[in-house]
Amino acid sequence: MTKTIATIILAAGASTRMGTPKQLLPYRGTTLLRHVVQEAIASVCQPVIVVLGANAEKIYPSLNQLPIQIVENLHWNQGMATSIKTGIESLSHLNEKIEAIILTLGDQPFISAQIINRLVEAYYTTEKPIIASEYAGTWGVPALFDRTIFSELNALKPSEGAKKIIKKHQHQTFCLPFPQGAIDIDTPQDYQQLQTITD
Numbered sequence: 001m002t003k004t005i006a007t008i009i010l011a012a013g014a015s016t017r018m019g020t021p022k023q024l025l026p027y028r029g030t031t032l033l034r035h036v037v038q039e040a041i042a043s044v045c046q047p048v049i050v051v052l053g054a055n056a057e058k059i060y061p062s063l064n065q066l067p068i069q070i071v072e073n074l075h076w077n078q079g080m081a082t083s084i085k086t087g088i089e090s091l092s093h094l095n096e097k098i099e100a101i102i103l104t105l106g107d108q109p110f111i112s113a114q115i116i117n118r119l120v121e122a123y124y125t126t127e128k129p130i131i132a133s134e135y136a137g138t139w140g141v142p143a144l145f146d147r148t149i150f151s152e153l154n155a156l157k158p159s160e161g162a163k164k165i166i167k168k169h170q171h172q173t174f175c176l177p178f179p180q181g182a183i184d185i186d187t188p189q190d191y192q193q194l195q196t197i198t199d
Helices: 032-042 056-063 080-091 113-126 147-154 163-168 188-198
Strands: 005-011 048-052 069-072 100-105 130-135 138-146 173-177
Touching: 005 032, 005 080, 005 113, 032 048, 032 056, 032 100, 032 113, 048 056, 048 080, 056 069, 069 080, 080 100, 080 147, 100 113, 100 147, 113 130, 113 138, 113 173, 130 163, 138 147, 138 163, 147 163
Parallel strands: 005 048, 005 100, 048 069, 130 173
Antiparallel strands: 100 138, 130 138
C-alpha cells in the first residue's frame, strides 16, 4: 500500500443526458460509483478522494462507511477542471507528502484495482511524470500525474480536462493500453449496452 499516491475520482456531474444521477445506477450488485470507489480502495493507492457536486446529498448515502474522503465541488456546473482542482486542494490538508495522483472518472465501469496498480507500477519503472491510459485512438484517464504537474492541473480553465495536460506533455507520457476505458456511461443507451456486456 502506498500512502503517497492518491486516487481522485471525479463524480460531480449532473448526468443531464442520463436523466437520473448515473452515480447511483445499479451495477454489479452495487451502484456504478460505489463500484469504481471500491476498486480504487482495493488498489495500492491511498487516500481515495471522491469529488461530488450535483446531487451530492442523494449520492452521499451510497458511499457511507467506505474508507474514503468525500469533498464537494460547489462549482461543478462550471466544468471538469473545477473538480480536479477541488480534489487536489483536498490533498493539501493531509499530512502525508503526496507524490502523485491518479485521476479517474466515476462513470468508467471497467476501472479496476489492477488497472490502477499498473499505472503506479509504470510510474515507478519508467520514471515518467505522466502515465495515461490509451483507448479508442486517444490518451486519457485513468491517468497518473506526478506532483510536478499539479500546478498545471490547477491552472486548467474550468471547461478543460486532464487530457489537455497529457497532450501538452506527450513526450513525457507513458501510455498503457486500456481498451475498455473508452466505455463511459452518459446516456440510457450507454447503460443498456453496458448491461448486455456484463450480463
